[in-house]
Amino acid sequence: MNTEISGIIALFVATVLLAIPFGKYIAKVYAGEKTLLDPVFNPVEKLFYRISGIDATQEMNWKQHLTAMLGINFIWFFLSMFILMNQGWLPLNPDGNPSMSPDLAFNTAISFIVNCNLQHYSGETGASYLTQLVGLMYLHFVSAATGMAACAIVFNALRERQAEKLGNFYNYFLKSCTRILLPVSMVVASLLVFNGSPMTFEGKDTITTLQGDSVQVSRGPAAAFIAIKHLGTNGGGFFGVNSAHPFENPSYFTNGIEMITQMLIPFAFIFALGYYLNRKRLAWTIFGVMTVGFLSLTIPTVIAEMNGSPAIAHLGVVQPNGSMEGKEARFGTAASGYWSIATTVISTGSVNSMHDSSMPLSGAMQLLAMMINAFYGGCGVGILNYFIFIVLAVFISGLMVGRTPEFLGKKVEAREVKIAAIIAILHPFLILVGAALSSYLAARDAPMGWWFNGNATGWLNNPGYHGFSEMLYEYTSSAANNGSGFEGLGDNNPFWNITTGIVLLLSRYLPIIGPVAIAGLLASKKYIPESAGTLKTDTSTFAIMTFAVIAIIAALSFFPALALGPLAEHFKLFK
Incomplete structure (x- = not known):
């Protein structure tokens, strides 16, 4: 087997x-059971509650959970805006980076909060x-x-009982x-520090290249940033080119660490659901579909x-390493595609x-992954997105068999x-409204005034199908809480x-x-024990049904x- 393929299979396994x-551990944490880290973090958490005046034992209904969540996010937005718009004169700025404009600070603050x-x-x-x-x-x-706390609320709501109170948001x-x-x-x-990622407050360093040129190289406290950006499925890069940068991702070994890290919690939350509800077969069914x-x-x-x-192969040019445009030689095409x-x-x-720089078909798959937005997903919210499709699949299945649909004992x-x-x-x-609006303006070459210094076509470095894909990708990435981009788009305006x-x-x-509200409504309903007529949601039949709903x-x-966009560009390569 190709060693590159073996590598990505090993990473997945x-x-x-x-x-x-890890999923079992997460279930214990949210269930309030004892864990090995209790002696370390119990005093820390009690200190937080004492300072804030929050009573973590006071349970909330689903509406109170959402109020707490939205309120605290609202505060973070204004704090972030202040820092971003004033970073030029604030401390810890050895490279003298300027403050952000109001519109860029608005976008950045919202983007990182969500x-x-x-x-x-x-x-x-x-x-x-x-x-x-x-x-x-x-x-x-x-x-x-x-997102993880919201998912814990849904876990609590799906337990086999009738309840109005679903734990405490601040506790989760x-x-x-x-x-x-x-x-x-x-x-x-x-692990990243010991493998080459910097962790320093020093500014840019001056180095001399092999050609004798003097180059300014940015450093900074990157290792800590890189770890949580992947574990929390955030993804924002400390450096502009993200994990293609040799300081963010120095080697194939760190590439594997970062790959496992970003997939760990989304995977673990699926198994946590099974342990928390004592329905391991349901967890494996969900994992199988995803x-x-x-x-x-x-x-x-x-x-x-x-x-x-x-198109290159048609010219008789051999591509022994595949499509290496836009890729790092230390990772290769297989690991980059994965x-x-x-x-x-x-x-x-x-x-x-x-x-x-990906092949058009790859771009289509990347777009489709974000458009579906329910296969694994982000920290906690992946399960919430999938939960929506479960509700739709249960409803359609109930219509097909002529029964009131039920899920985990609730109608x-x-x-x-x-x-x-x-x-x-x-x-x-x-996604589609945003892509349609931007495409319309670009097609008309509309003058944008203060919105953009020039006409709308100035956004695009690539015309035609690929230019459309760049605009479609930007709104898809935004709607899927992803953050990656087709960087041929001039988006800082x-x-x-x-x-x-x-x-x-x-x-x-x-x-x-939406999912928290649905879970809260289901939790308040009377629990109905399973019977011979109950629709089983942990079977391969229901798994196929859910996958079909997602695909359709x-x-x-x-x-x-x-x-x-990408499909038209793909077929154009064979012309």
């Missing part, structure tokens, strides 16, 4: 093997060390913990930071990148190669289905900063509010847009 016991980390600035030249650590790395922790949130994110981040950061979807996207991508461009789908499926958004009725339908429709609506910022807000909070909704929503 290692992630699963680590995720199973766990998307869409960067319309270049990391090392656009943000000071204070911004990177206090303004952004802090948000890496709390934005991931917000703080435990997500202290018991899960912080310990693993420390381990990963240590893995089939993941492989359906990964295999064509890896093959396309390893085979290279048909990363590109993992980062878009999981909503990390970090990159170890440039997606704008799924009109209110729950309406909420699920709205959330399912919202995602393609935001008021038009893209503001419009994607609005998409970021709507696509983050409504898909959390994605195809109906996105195939025309994909056909106009």
Whole structure:
């Protein structure tokens, strides 16, 4: 077997093997059971509660959970805006990076708060060390913990009983930071430091190249930032080119560490669901559906990148290493293709190669991974997105057999289905409206005035199909809370900063509010024990049904847009 293929298979298997016991640990944390880290973090958490005056034992209903979540996120937004717009004169800015403009600060603050980390600035030249650590790395922790806490609320709601109160949001949130994110981040950061990632507050260093040129090289406290950006499925790069940078990702070994790290919590949360509800078979069913979807996207991508461009092959040029444009030689095409789908499926958004240089078919798979947005997904929110499709699949299955649909002993009725339908429709609506608006302006070469210094076509470095794909990718990445991009797009201007910022807000909070509301409504209903007529949701039949619902909704929503962009570009290569 090709050693590159063996490498990515080994990474996937290692992630699963680590995720199973980690999922059991996560279930214990949220269930309030004893863990090995209790002696370390119990005093720390009690100190936080004493200082803040929060009573972590006071349980909340689903509406109170959402109020707490939205309130604390609102505060983070203003704190982040202040730091971003004033970093030029604030301390820890040895390289003298300027403050951000209001529209760029607006986009960046929202992007990091919602766990998307869409960067319309270049990391090392656009943000000071204070911004990177206090303004952004802090948000890496709390934005991931917000999604994990929301998922814990849903776990609690799906237990076999009737309840109005579903735990305490602050308890779930703080435990997500202290018991899960912080310990693993420390381990990963240590591994990165000992393998070449910098961890210093010194500014740029001057080095002399082999050619005798003097070059300024950015440094900084990168290792800690890189660890949590992957573990929390954030993805925002400390350096502009993200994990393609030799300081963010020095070797194939660190590439494997970062690959496992970004997939660990999304995998573990699936198994945590099984342990928390004592329904391990359901967890494996969900994992099976997600893995089939993941492989359906990964295999064509890896093959396309390893085979290279048909247009170049037609000229008689041999491509022994595949399509190496935009890729790092130390990773190769297979590991780069695997990363590109993992980062878009999981909503990390970090990159170890440039997606704008991927083969068109690979670009289509990357887009589709974010458009579906339910295979593994981000920290906690991946399960929430999949939960929406479970509700729809249960409803359709109930109609097919002529029974009132049920899920885990609770009747799924009109209110729950309406909420699920709205959330399912919202995602393609935001993507396609944004892509249509930007395409219309670019096609007309519309003068943008203060929105952009020039006409709309000035956004695009590439015309035609690829230019459309760049705009489609930007809104898809925003709506999927991903953050990666086809970087041929000139996106640091008021038009893209503001419009994607609005998409970021709507696509983050409504898909959390919807599943939490559905779970809260289900929890308040009387529990109905399983009977001979109960629809089993942990079988291969229901798994196929759920996969079909996901595939049909994605195809109906996105195939025309994909056909106009990456698919058209793919077939043009054979002309």
